[in-house]
Amino acid sequence: MKKIIISALIILAMGFTFTSAYSAQKLSENVKKAIKYMETGQNGLAVQAVKNFDFYEKKDFINYIKENPDKTVPVFYIIMADEIYKTNKDEAVFWFSFGKLRAVEDVRMCKDESAGQQVAIYGMLARNTVKYMNEKGNQYILEQLEKAVEKDEKTLLRPAPTWACYHGISAFSGKVDTLPQSKFEDIKKETRENYINSMKKHIEEEKNNKK
Numbered sequence: 299m300k301k302i303i304i305s306a307l308i309i310l311a312m313g314f315t316f317t318s319a320y321s322a323q324k325l326s327e328n329v330k331k332a333i334k335y336m337e338t339g340q341n342g343l344a345v346q347a348v349k350n351f352d353f354y355e356k357k358d359f360i361n362y363i364k365e366n367p368d369k370t371v372p373v374f375y376i377i378m379a380d381e382i383y384k385t386n387k388d389e390a391v392f393w394f395s396f397g398k399l400r401a402v403e404d405v406r407m408c409k410d411e412s413a414g415q416q417v418a419i420y421g422m423l424a425r426n427t428v429k430y431m432n433e434k435g436n437q438y439i440l441e442q443l444e445k446a447v448e449k450d451e452k453t454l455l456r457p458a459p460t461w462a463c464y465h466g467i468s469a470f471s472g473k474v475d476t477l478p479q480s481k482f483e484d485i486k487k488e489t490r491e492n493y494i495n496s497m498k499k500h501i502e503e504e505k506n507n508k509k
Contacts, residue, residue, distance in 0.1 A: 329358045348377075356381050364393070368455035372400035379424035388442070390427045395439075395446035403450075403489045404459035407482055409475045410466030436504060440497045447490045 325333070332347035351359065360378050363370040375397025383390035398420055405414045421428045431439050459482075463474040477485070 325358050325362060326355050328355050329362070332359070333362075367396075367449070367453045369457060371457050371461050372397045372404060373420075373423075373461075376401065376420050376423050379427040383424075383427045383430065387427075387430050390424075391431050391434075391439075391442045392445055394424050394427045394431075395442045396449055399443070399446050399450055399489065399493060400456065401462065402493075403486050404462035406485050406489060407459040407476045408463035408466060409477055410463060410468040412468075413463050413466030416462070416465040436497060436501045440494070440501060443493055443497060447494060450486070450490065 328347060328351065332351075348359070356378075360382055363374050363378060375393040379390045379394040379397070382393055398417075401420070402414075402417060405417060408414075431442075459476055460474060463469070463476060466474070468474060
């Protein structure tokens with residue numbers, strides 16, 4: 299098994315089927331090809347295809363992931379956030395928040411806790427978006443996160459969390475597994491609550507420090 303490296307390349311590793319009425323009717327051939335590469339685990343080709351998208355192809359791909367959260371692996375929202383940022387900064391923050399929330403939920407569903415190390419590089423995959431968020435402040439971040447939580451709660455269908463588990467140490471042995479599916483809902487609920495409560499705590503501490 300090839301060595302697993304935590305990078306944008308390996309983050310794209312997955313085996314989900316990307317098919318929908320939208321993709322069949324509207325996506326450009328290059329975008330369809332990139333989706334096919336990702337679907338079949340040809341990571342280098344997928345990354346190169348995304349990297350070589352022109353303006354319209356990036357737009358096609360962004361529209362696809364916005365309209366298909368039930369089929370899109372969460373990390374794609376993080377990877378594409380800085381592209382969305384070029385035309386709508388607040389929307390970029392929303393999709394980054396949504397993607398990160400769902401990605402962390404998926405990480406926590408993995409039996410191998412070391413899969414969580416990937417979260418540390420998410421900010422580097424969307425530098426402009428994260429910088430903008432920090433400049434706007436914690437209250438703004440909380441508002442965007444609350445919107446992301448609301449969408450997460452309403453969007454019941456989603457890809458299996460297995461993609462996140464391939465970034466843990468256990469993947470080196472070829473054995474990747476999740477916790478029992480019966481725990482998934484509790485994990486999602488707890489993650490949402492922790493995100494909101496943690497940000498509220500930061501805001502409260504910020505207020506106290508200004509007194």
